[in-house]
Amino acid sequence: MKALSVLVAIGFIVGALFGLSALAYAVGGLLEQWNLAWLSNMLILLLGFVMIIATFLTLAERKWSAMMQDRIGPNRATINLPGLRGRPLGGVFHVATDAIKMLTKEDFRPKVADPLLFGLAPILAFAPVLALFAVIPVGPVVNVFGHRVGLQVSNPNFGMLWVFAIASLAVYGTSLAGWASNNKFALLGGVRASSQMISYEVALGLGLIGVMMAFSSVRIPDLIAGQTAMLWGSDGELGALGKVGIPAWGIFLQPVGFIVFFAAAFAETKRAPFDVPEGESEIIGYFVEYSGMKFGLFMISEFAEVVILAAITTALFLGGWTFGFGFDSTLTRYFTSRDLGWLLGAIYATWFWVKVLILCYIQLAIRWTFPRFRYDQIQSLGWKILLPLALANIFITGALILLDPSLRSLAVVGVLEIGFVLALTLKRAEPAGGHDSHDAHGTSDAHGHAPAPLPGAAAASHH
Amino acid sequence: MAYKASKNPTTDLRERLFIPELLRGLAITTRHFLRNLFNARDTNTQVVDRKGANLVSTVSYPEEKTPYPPGYRGLHRLVPRDDGKPRCVACYMCATICPAQCIYIEAGEYETGDPAGESRVIEKFPTQFVIDELRCIVCGLCVDACPKDAIRMDTGLHVPSEYTRSGFVWDIPKLLQGPPVSHPSDPWNKRPGSAPPQHQHREAHTRIGEGLVPLKLPGGEPHKRTEVTDQAIPVTRFLKE
Numbered sequence: 001m002k003a004l005s006v007l008v009a010i011g012f013i014v015g016a017l018f019g020l021s022a023l024a025y026a027v028g029g030l031l032e033q034w035n036l037a038w039l040s041n042m043l044i045l046l047l048g049f050v051m052i053i054a055t056f057l058t059l060a061e062r063k064w065s066a067m068m069q070d071r072i073g074p075n076r077a078t079i080n081l082p083g084l085r086g087r088p089l090g091g092v093f094h095v096a097t098d099a100i101k102m103l104t105k106e107d108f109r110p111k112v113a114d115p116l117l118f119g120l121a122p123i124l125a126f127a128p129v130l131a132l133f134a135v136i137p138v139g140p141v142v143n144v145f146g147h148r149v150g151l152q153v154s155n156p157n158f159g160m161l162w163v164f165a166i167a168s169l170a171v172y173g174t175s176l177a178g179w180a181s182n183n184k185f186a187l188l189g190g191v192r193a194s195s196q197m198i199s200y201e202v203a204l205g206l207g208l209i210g211v212m213m214a215f216s217s218v219r220i221p222d223l224i225a226g227q228t229a230m231l232w233g234s235d236g237e238l239g240a241l242g243k244v245g246i247p248a249w250g251i252f253l254q255p256v257g258f259i260v261f262f263a264a265a266f267a268e269t270k271r272a273p274f275d276v277p278e279g280e281s282e283i284i285g286y287f288v289e290y291s292g293m294k295f296g297l298f299m300i301s302e303f304a305e306v307v308i309l310a311a312i313t314t315a316l317f318l319g320g321w322t323f324g325f326g327f328d329s330t331l332t333r334y335f336t337s338r339d340l341g342w343l344l345g346a347i348y349a350t351w352f353w354v355k356v357l358i359l360c361y362i363q364l365a366i367r368w369t370f371p372r373f374r375y376d377q378i379q380s381l382g383w384k385i386l387l388p389l390a391l392a393n394i395f396i397t398g399a400l401i402l403l404d405p406s407l408r409s410l411a412v413v414g415v416l417e418i419g420f421v422l423a424l425t426l427k428r429a430e431p432a433g434g435h436d437s438h439d440a441h442g443t444s445d446a447h448g449h450a451p452a453p454l455p456g457a458a459a460a461s462h463h
Numbered sequence: 464m465a466y467k468a469s470k471n472p473t474t475d476l477r478e479r480l481f482i483p484e485l486l487r488g489l490a491i492t493t494r495h496f497l498r499n500l501f502n503a504r505d506t507n508t509q510v511v512d513r514k515g516a517n518l519v520s521t522v523s524y525p526e527e528k529t530p531y532p533p534g535y536r537g538l539h540r541l542v543p544r545d546d547g548k549p550r551c552v553a554c555y556m557c558a559t560i561c562p563a564q565c566i567y568i569e570a571g572e573y574e575t576g577d578p579a580g581e582s583r584v585i586e587k588f589p590t591q592f593v594i595d596e597l598r599c600i601v602c603g604l605c606v607d608a609c610p611k612d613a614i615r616m617d618t619g620l621h622v623p624s625e626y627t628r629s630g631f632v633w634d635i636p637k638l639l640q641g642p643p644v645s646h647p648s649d650p651w652n653k654r655p656g657s658a659p660p661q662h663q664h665r666e667a668h669t670r671i672g673e674g675l676v677p678l679k680l681p682g683g684e685p686h687k688r689t690e691v692t693d694q695a696i697p698v699t700r701f702l703k704e
Contacts (some may be wrong), residue, residue, distance in 0.1 A: 002503035067499040068492040070518040259482065362489070369492045370485065424476065425483035 009090065013357075014350060021049050021139060021349035024151055025342040029144030030353045042153045046130050046140060054303035057360060059095050061303075064361070065368045102296035110182060110289050117180035122290065122297035125173025128166045129304045135162045136311045137221045139321055139349035142341030151349055152221065159219040160212060162384075163312060164205050167268060170305075171197040174277060176272070177298070178286035189286035192375065193270060193277030199382040200267040200274075206390035207260035210397040211250045211316050216406055223250075224320035228328060242330035248409075249324060250317035254412050255417045256393040258317045260386050265312070266363065267382065269305040273370040274378060310359035311352075320356050321348035333342065536603045536616040539594055541638040549639055550613035553589040557605035557614055565598035566605060567591065585650065592638060596622040596631045612644060 024044040041376040066073025072419070077093035078086055109118055129168050134153040141150035157163060172193050178190015215226030226248065233245020251258050267274040278285035287298045314320060322328050335344035373381065400410040477483045493520060502517040508529045511518045522529055531537070541549045553570035569591035605614050618641065625631055 003501040006501055064496060067496045070495060070499060070520060072504070072519055072521045072523065364484075365489055365492050365496070369488045421480070421482055421486070424480060425486045427477065427483075 014354060017049075017353045018346055018350040020044065021151070021353070022342060022346035024048070024349070025139065025142070025144050025149060025345045027203065028151070029147050029342065032144070032147035032149050037147070037149050037263055038153050041151055042134070045151060045153060046133060046264075049138070050130065050133055050304055050307050051300075053307050053353075053357070053360070054300055055099075056092075057303040057306060057364070058098060058299065059091055060360075061364055061367075062094070063091050064364050068123055068365065068368050073220055102293050102299075105292040107292040107294060108289075112182040113289060114180040114182065117176050118289075119294070121173050121177035121180055122294045122301075123173070124176060125170060126297045126301040126304075128169040128173070129301045129308060132163055132166050133311065133324055134307050135159055135220055136308070136315055137320065138222065138311075138352050141221075142345040143336075143339070144342045144345070149345070150221070155219065155221060157219060159217070159222075160208060164201075167204065168197070168201050170268070170301075173298075173301075174286050177290065181286070181289035183289050184289045185284040186286050186394040189279075189284060189288065189454050190278050193286055196270075196274065196277060196378055196382075197268055199379055200264040200386070203260055203382055203386035203390050204264035204268060206387065206394060207257045207264055207389075207392050208316065210254040210257040213249075213394075213397055213401055214248075214253050216408060220315050220320075224315055227319040227324070228322050230407075231408055237329065237341075238326075241326040242328060242333075244326040247319055247322065247324035248407055248411065249319045252418070253407060254393070254397065255315070255414045256389060257397075258313075260390045260393065261316075262313060263386060265309045266366070267378070269302060269309055269363075271302060271306070271363070272367045273373050276378060279372070306360055306363050307356065309402055310356040310363065313359055314352060314355040317337065318359075321352040323351065323369040338442070465617055491614060527583075530620055535619060536601050536606075537618045538596070538607070538620040538622055539599070539614060539616055539633070540618050540641045541592060541635060542613050542615055542641065543639055543643045545643050545645055547639075547643070549589065549592070549635065550611050550644065551589050551592060551609075552585065552613070553587045553592075554610060556608040556610060560604045560608040562602060562604065563598045564602045565595040565600075567593040567595075589635065592635050594633050594638065596633055597628060612646065615641075 013166070025043065027040040027044065031037050031040050063073040074091035075088040076096045077091065077092055078084065078088055109115065135156065137150060137152035137155070139151035141148050143149075174193040174197070174260070175190040178186045178193065181187070211223060215223050217223060217226070227250060229248045230243060230245035231248050231252070233243055236243075238244050246252065270277045275285075276283065285446050287295055290298065323331075331344060332349065335341065335347075396413070397410060400413060401407065403409055472564070498516045499519055502515055504517045504519050504521075505513040505515045506523075506527055507513050508522055508527050510522065510529075541551060544550050551568075555568055555570075558564075558566040558568050569588050571588050571590035573586055573588065586613055601616070603616055606616055623630065
């Protein structure tokens, strides 16, 4: 019964995504005769998709975390209407109560705060996040009402560079918030935020170089088109499945790049385990002086970043809107021949958003699984692990692409890396006591084994 | 050399690589998430006895209530006799022992020839019996002190909330509730000239081991009595497998 209602809810979400995608294509097709499809894309993609998903992620954060921790989660808000009375519906009404609370709370500003910068900071934190989404294609370019329409606000030839440029702007909002609050704790939070984000900026960019090299483009639609190619596939079509094979998805070609990019982008979103800038519960963060909707803007920009990070990852590493392993050629032929371009686009866009939602889940699960890094651990992870890893990855990728332009050897290496990690993950843990990890007196060496003959001798060897 | 706080005890390649361990952690949270997402919550208030795949152990309090253990000291009641009057004989024992001094009693005496005096078997009765439930510390000493089994804390209820402090001052009309109680040792069953002795309990005791009648509890379910055995109870019984 519960499983059934959950499945119905999932179906409803997918249906809503499909309906909104179809609407976006239809409106875009109508507006394209005046070359205005970018306008409808901007409104529907940013306000319709990103903002609504981000809003519901605030609920999902609480509800999903509750489920991961064996709690019930928010279930108290109900609407007193016939049919809805006494039904929390998984807590969806908490979204409305949250919004009302944020909007009606006192908008407090400390007397000593800088009035202009204090108001500017949330905007500077929020605007770049939405601007990031401009270059991300959600659906393919198809024929709608005789016009070529794609679900992308803008397709500049600098593509990914826009993402890098705008992503680094978000740091201004946080550091300004810390500075303008005129509060020592907020300032420290802002400093932590800026140093963390600047450290991870490098790894963020370098992590994606491999993908760009593999497909020799920085335009995201080109990157997605490159991922539709099959690395190994059937020679012809296999019935309704179409061409079947392993697609050249970024995650197969660039698993290391994926890890580096995902970790770095996670640090950019300032969410746990990289939430030292905020640390709401223990260490005070940069928005300590903010209340009401100004705080809400920081909050919602964080969740919008989650959506956009998921969207970028989907586009670059998970094949964008394509199914990849089959069906693509059949679907395209079927709908294009019947002049149902909008339907094809809507199916693909829905699939894109489903991938995005799954990645959003993974990000929330990461946030609720791992403890916060210490500050020096954050810096050493960024500079000592991710950065060298990304650099090495670039050189290896470049060499492999030079050796084999068909990308197959790159994919072999990538799949081997994935297999190695998976094998290690699935390997049974060594039984406890199989190796003595460390003794109680801390006399063992840095790696814990090889107990010293005498405690005094071991202590001496440290000096 | 300074003491290094980050003595890394891991020697395993998996733990050093970090990512496999992260994936295992994610698998644990996701397993909990999926189990709790797709399975209905067992609302059995005895959390230890819950079955099913859902792991949530919360008891949603106002809607679901855990049964109280036997011997739980709830709201006081003045125990009535068969004729509906309190069994209390205004001996002041409870008021005297009460460490919080929350019981106030005024004693009255039956007039000679008063039919309520039960042919002079009972001479004294409380005209006022007041408990300030806000001052009560629920120690149960009054119940122990009472020689007539006239005050009990077996209702299994909490003190209901009120808007004023005076609402928490309970007097005889509010305190006198519950089923009547009579004992073979009651004076009106023993004195010559009184009604024939009824050597039977008319109402169950709530003391452990005497539960002839199930105790009324908020959960609705009759509560199981504690079995006293010599065997040690294994601790693992209370851990859910």
